[in-house]
Amino acid sequence: MKSSYKEILFVVAGLALAAAGLAMLRLMPQAWGGPLPYLCLGVGTGAFGWGGGELLKQRALKGEPELQKRIDIEANDERNVALANRAKARAYDCMLYVFGALMLSFVLMDVELTAILLLVGAYLLVVGISVYYYVRYDKEM
Numbered sequence: 001m002k003s004s005y006k007e008i009l010f011v012v013a014g015l016a017l018a019a020a021g022l023a024m025l026r027l028m029p030q031a032w033g034g035p036l037p038y039l040c041l042g043v044g045t046g047a048f049g050w051g052g053g054e055l056l057k058q059r060a061l062k063g064e065p066e067l068q069k070r071i072d073i074e075a076n077d078e079r080n081v082a083l084a085n086r087a088k089a090r091a092y093d094c095m096l097y098v099f100g101a102l103m104l105s106f107v108l109m110d111v112e113l114t115a116i117l118l119l120v121g122a123y124l125l126v127v128g129i130s131v132y133y134y135v136r137y138d139k140e141m
Contacts (some may be wrong), residue, residue: 004058010051017044092130099123 024031063067074080092114103123106116 004055007051007054007058010047011055014044014046014048014051017041018048020044092126095126096123099126 017040021037021042021044024037024040061071099119100123101115103119106119
């Protein structure tokens, strides 16, 4: 069984961040009027949830090496990996059309130019990453 220091760190840091965000909201809401308290709450609860889940999983599998081995085999099974990759490819194809429609609707709704340019930048980044990996994998094969 692997060490749980990372998970414990995530639990403690998550609790600290969530407590800090809650304190910012409760004690001085005017001073922290921006998104910082909400960001602390969101990241803190997410880190706490992930770390706690991993700790609970490790505790549940502590005396069950056969179950742990079976879970590892299923997670790395060629069929499951192929299914996950195929689902990601479909989601990517769908995402391109959704991003395009969203950009067009933002332009038609006269949304602020900064928001539209951020969305276009994110869209081009995703497409650029796709092209980069396509070329890289094409050279490997």
